[in-house]
Amino acid sequence: MIEAKNVIKKYGQVTALDDFTVNIPKGKIGILGPNGAGKSTFVKIALGLIESTSGEVTVLGEKLDKNSIAIRRKIGYMPEHxxxxxxxxxxxxxxxxxxxxxxxxxxxxxxxxxxLGHLRMGEEKYRLIEEYSGGMRQKIKLAQGLVHGPELMFLDEPTSGLDPKARLEMLDTINGLAEISNTNVLLSTHILQDVETVCDYVIIINNGKLQIKENVKELVKRQTDTIQIRVGENSDDFISILKQNDNKRNIEITERWIRIPYENDESFKEIISAAASAKCQLYEMERIAVTMDNIYLEVVN
Known part of the structure; x- marks a missing residue:
């Protein structure tokens, strides 16, 4: 659907995309990355709004430029601003x-x-846009990108500035319209939950480079849940005993928590036994499921 080959984009001395290569399949795809990672730059190059310094991006088999009228009619765009x-x-x-x-x-x-019917807009659609709330304005921005029935829809931070209720409504709307109209979606965002809610695939960009391209469910499934523990005094002895039991175990220690990988329910018995041996009071013990938040933070850090 979208292919980038060795794309470099520089703004003066700043490199926004650094030898960026990716092949994006059809479906609902999320592009994640911190501010300044290169997400918006990639989207603008793909849309033909700016040119890369070197390399190329093709969309639906063609490279977009100012004269690409026919291919542009197959594309919708919901800008952030x-x-x-x-x-x-x-x-x-x-x-x-x-x-x-x-x-x-x-x-x-x-x-x-x-x-507008799918967006559940009644008499509001006949009002002046200046009278619309933030959520309504986002709906109209989404609608204008879909009105011509595009094959591919670019969404740039579609839930930006929305309250929690309006955000969930927008994500539900995007999911519904994508399925009804059979439109491929490329969602650029920094909100991890938006990608988990909407997307089949995720691409993570950091410092202008591709870090991950993976099926969302498969990516989460391959990660290991953790057990989060809070203990009292003698925590050093407690940690030593856990390490003795498995010297290859990755133990994460923060000011408040101790975290170890969850293997099976026997892990809880082992923690209780280690706390008893270390004469260490065990305050909390909880299994934490892996989310996109964990994966994202591990990648960008």
Missing amino acids: DCIPNKMTGVEFLIEMGQVSGLDYQTATQRTHEI
């Missing part, structure tokens, strides 16, 4: 965007009402 006209109604704006994308007026009108 607010860039919608306040003095138009939602309906007027979507019809115009549909026509800009090559639809005739009748088809654009029909598609507008279909999309």
Whole structure:
């Protein structure tokens, strides 16, 4: 669906993408990375909005440039920043965007009402956009990228600035519309839970380089859960006993917690036995399931 080969992008002395190579499959794909990792730069190059310093990116088999009208009609884009006209109604704006994308007026009108219906927008669609709440503005931004029925939709931080309820509604909407319209989704975000909720695959970028490209469920499944422990005095003796039991065990020690890999339920018995032998009071012991948060932090750190 999207292929990047040896892409380098420099802004002066700053390298935003550093020999970046990836082949992105069809489906719902999440691009994760901290601010400044290169996510937005990659998306802009893929959309043909900026050029790479070297290397190339192809989308749906073609490299986008300013003259790529036919391929652009197969692509939708929801930008991060607010860039919608306040003095138009939602309906007027979507019809115009549909026509800009090559639809005739009748088809654009029909598609507008279909999309806004899926977004559960009633009489609000006839109001001026300047009267919309933050959540409504995000919905209209999403709708304008979908109105022409694209094969691929780029979403740049679609839940940015939303309260928790509006965020969950937006993620549910993205999932629903992607399935109804059979649209491939490329979601660029720094919010890990958004990727877990929406995406089949995840790509993690850090310092302009590809760190991970993996199926989300398989990636999480391969990781090991941990047991989080909080103890009282004699914690050094407690840790020593755990290490004696398995000298290859990875024990993570923080100011508040001790964490060891979960192997099976026998691990809990071993912890209790080690605490008793060390005469160390055991305050808390809890199995912590692996999430994208754990994987992401391990990669970017």
